[in-house]
Amino acid sequence: MTSDNSVEMIYIHSMTAFDDSYIIRPNPQDPRLTERVSGIDQTGQKIDTSVTVERAMTIFLNGQEIVTAMTIGDYPEYLATGYLLNQHMLLPNDVVTGVDYDEELAVVVVRTKRKTNYEKKLKKKVQTSGCAQGTVFGDLMEALENVSLPKATLRTSWLYALTHKINTTPSLYLEAGAIHGCVLAQEDRPLVYMEDVGRHNAVDKIAGWMFKERVKPEDKIFYTTGRLTSEMVIKCVRMGIPILISRSGFTAWGVELARKANLTLIGRARGKRFVALAGEDRIVFDQDLAAVEEESSKHRRKAAMHDD
Amino acid sequence: MTSDNSVEMIYIHSMTAFDDSYIIRPNPQDPRLTERVSGIDQTGQKIDTSVTVERAMTIFLNGQEIVTAMTIGDYPEYLATGYLLNQHMLLPNDVVTGVDYDEELAVVVVRTKRKTNYEKKLKKKVQTSGCAQGTVFGDLMEALENVSLPKATLRTSWLYALTHKINTTPSLYLEAGAIHGCVLAQEDRPLVYMEDVGRHNAVDKIAGWMFKERVKPEDKIFYTTGRLTSEMVIKCVRMGIPILISRSGFTAWGVELARKANLTLIGRARGKRFVALAGEDRIVFDQDLAAVEEESSKHRRKAAMHDD
Numbered sequence: 035m036t037s038d039n040s041v042e043m044i045y046i047h048s049m050t051a052f053d054d055s056y057i058i059r060p061n062p063q064d065p066r067l068t069e070r071v072s073g074i075d076q077t078g079q080k081i082d083t084s085v086t087v088e089r090a091m092t093i094f095l096n097g098q099e100i101v102t103a104m105t106i107g108d109y110p111e112y113l114a115t116g117y118l119l120n121q122h123m124l125l126p127n128d129v130v131t132g133v134d135y136d137e138e139l140a141v142v143v144v145r146t147k148r149k150t151n152y153e154k155k156l157k158k159k160v161q162t163s164g165c166a167q168g169t170v171f172g173d174l175m176e177a178l179e180n181v182s183l184p185k186a187t188l189r190t191s192w193l194y195a196l197t198h199k200i201n202t203t204p205s206l207y208l209e210a211g212a213i214h215g216c217v218l219a220q221e222d223r224p225l226v227y228m229e230d231v232g233r234h235n236a237v238d239k240i241a242g243w244m245f246k247e248r249v250k251p252e253d254k255i256f257y258t259t260g261r262l263t264s265e266m267v268i269k270c271v272r273m274g275i276p277i278l279i280s281r282s283g284f285t286a287w288g289v290e291l292a293r294k295a296n297l298t299l300i301g302r303a304r305g306k307r308f309v310a311l312a313g314e315d316r317i318v319f320d321q322d323l324a325a326v327e328e329e330s331s332k333h334r335r336k337a338a339m340h341d342d
Numbered sequence: 343m344t345s346d347n348s349v350e351m352i353y354i355h356s357m358t359a360f361d362d363s364y365i366i367r368p369n370p371q372d373p374r375l376t377e378r379v380s381g382i383d384q385t386g387q388k389i390d391t392s393v394t395v396e397r398a399m400t401i402f403l404n405g406q407e408i409v410t411a412m413t414i415g416d417y418p419e420y421l422a423t424g425y426l427l428n429q430h431m432l433l434p435n436d437v438v439t440g441v442d443y444d445e446e447l448a449v450v451v452v453r454t455k456r457k458t459n460y461e462k463k464l465k466k467k468v469q470t471s472g473c474a475q476g477t478v479f480g481d482l483m484e485a486l487e488n489v490s491l492p493k494a495t496l497r498t499s500w501l502y503a504l505t506h507k508i509n510t511t512p513s514l515y516l517e518a519g520a521i522h523g524c525v526l527a528q529e530d531r532p533l534v535y536m537e538d539v540g541r542h543n544a545v546d547k548i549a550g551w552m553f554k555e556r557v558k559p560e561d562k563i564f565y566t567t568g569r570l571t572s573e574m575v576i577k578c579v580r581m582g583i584p585i586l587i588s589r590s591g592f593t594a595w596g597v598e599l600a601r602k603a604n605l606t607l608i609g610r611a612r613g614k615r616f617v618a619l620a621g622e623d624r625i626v627f628d629q630d631l632a633a634v635e636e637e638s639s640k641h642r643r644k645a646a647m648h649d650d
Binding site for chain 1: 379384395519
């Protein structure tokens, strides 16, 4: 899956009882990612509860300040690299000479061999749907122009196995809520599961990881808890991943762009159910639906809290 | 509630069987807001389904292009005005001389008596959590400095009545999903219910409506389907509304800012349950919990799909 041996090492180290395919998965026990706070519940009784942290982090590309993102802060280097890639400020063939993170200053600097200047680009930002990143939209649309996503297959048996594994993986979401999750998968195996207060941060962290580890996208599947908007579709296409799955719904523009780019777009994937609105030809229906469980009430509740 | 008689007129016209307190509520039958698309379901059968539209709309303040937002496009004038207010580019005492919407060009121009120039501000944007709007964060923080939210009361009987009414109101969400909702309420009465693909757009549309109708915020309650992040808290404080309720969770920074501003912050409000993490002293526990129904499976499902 990657030419880098260090990945194989991490792979072995992260093997656990509940699933053995993760290279990176959430660490809900990391004390830096949640905070205990006191309050009251509906009966007026004092309670303690966990809430997700949210930190400002500023991304520089060489000498230029690009953006300040609000993040849980667990993978600053991947976030910075992936953000710049998905904004087309870092190019796939760029040579990254260093990524320096200063925790105290909350700053990440990505350095490239190529000289960069995105002053003009920074001036004009577009707020994309819902969870905007101030993306330069014209550029994102360009990304779709010359793209052709590879042939690939999605077996429905993989889809059901994947969503079941993802739903039962311990996560910050289950610990504190108010967070989004994205998963990079191959066949029925989740490989990298990132969470963040910004769903686009979670995508960008995966993009940054793929760049660093030189992971090829053609045989991968991308899963998100977030909606299938134009921006999510564009990011997935830009990453070169041919299949995008979500437990959430679609926007009309998301569907239109996915059809244009020949991306397989599956939404409302819960329990037995899903809807495919683009690239349906990649789907192979090999799963006996009678053997698929509906989501348990625990997962329904989980989904119910997963609402932003 | 407002000094403007026209509001009373609308109030009367929008009276319906399911609830009589709405001045503005979603119109899921509006053919401009959803699109029918074809696809396949988990059995491979062809299906037709509704998806939410998502349109680019560019906001100008006088001669200056400020931002392009992705929106369902139902209240462009309120969205533009509210966005500029919440960005502190339009000031509460500004005289708005006109708001012109050109549907074909997808442009809204807000004109003020005061000359404006926000070139410098536009240069430096901060991506706030999750659903960022590229907000100028320093300015938003300033808004919290000299704020003092008024005394107010939230009866738990209002809270349960409100959430029940909101959950049973026909909405685009129920029709097509992938959308956020915000409600401005007074006591147990929902007044204005806005939906949008961007949750911040929904907030901004309410802010724009309040500005236009000169609605006072002190005795209002703000409800959102979205998470209680720093940005949501800051927007609510800026709008001067002392009580913020969400069915979703909290971030640590959202809690911290709410405490600083003395905002009553209630999250995870579902069925009988809720958690208050700031401004608890405004809550009056007058509801007999035995009489409150848990959310029906229909509402659980509703919540479950409301996930972005």
